[in-house]
Amino acid sequence: MTSVPTAPPSKMTIGRQGNYAGAVSRLAAFAADVGISWGLFTAAVALLSVATQLFGGTTVSLTHHQILAIVAVAIWEFLYFSYSWAVSGKTVGMALLGLQVVTAEGGRMTARQAALRTLGLVLCFLTLGIGFLGILFQRNRRGLQDFVAGTSVVYSWDARAARLRFMSHTEFSKQRHAK
């Protein structure tokens, strides 16, 4: 892989840091988070299973304990999202997509807000996704979870550095072609 197909257009990205993030980026970040958190959970259960088999001779399997599995997943997901937001305002998926959760005014969110936002996320799913519509139609692009926690989501990636990286790529490609 030697070439990047498209550039981050400067008009589109530079100066967008701190702007309200839109639905697609947020959906992509959430999908990434679901994948990552499920992957981590599965890996943790597998490790636990191997460890108990090595030291106790028994295997741990959640397939026959559905309620326990649901509770464990719920706790894990709650911890994954609320801890990530409380620590840095972003989950791994959000960090990949260059997003950050801040207070409605733009300040750093608290641990309480992080926990409330996670519960708000559950509420959004309970409303069959209607709670998410605010991201598309509301003037501050806030979903139900944001209203519950008093937060909003903004772009946080350094577009200028991205632009420089793109320019360095094209500049050195040009030099290579020239040679």
Place this chain on the structure above:
Amino acid sequence: MSPNPVTARMELMAQQVAERVVALVLDAIDIDALLDRIDVEKLIDRVDVEKVVERVDVERIIERVDVQKIIERVDVNAIIGELDIDALVEQTELGAIIAHSTTGILSEVLDVIRAQGVGLDDFCFRWANRLVGRKVTDWPKGPPLLVEQEAPS
């Protein structure tokens, strides 16, 4: 001036007459017309610039200049404030060279994904609000602490 009072008086009178005459002559001359008749190009051609430059002691002039004083009078912050860093970086290879030392294929891929995300975000937001027939031009771009709010029009 002459020590003899008579000649001194005459000299003074002659000087006053001369001054008066010169003033009258200068008033009578149409300087613009005179300048029009002068072939400036020809005059410049006759000047040996090299010779003039040779006679100028540049070192001495530089020594007399107080650079520190000049620097103190320059408002560097104002100059930096007026600089369009993005345009500067785009026109020079400097930014590219600096960035190349830290760039990696993963970060480039991430940049592309993020940029595409921003584009799709705008597209969806625009169309969603067009569907419900709303104009979103004067809506805030971000939270007040992060984005400078535009004055309502």
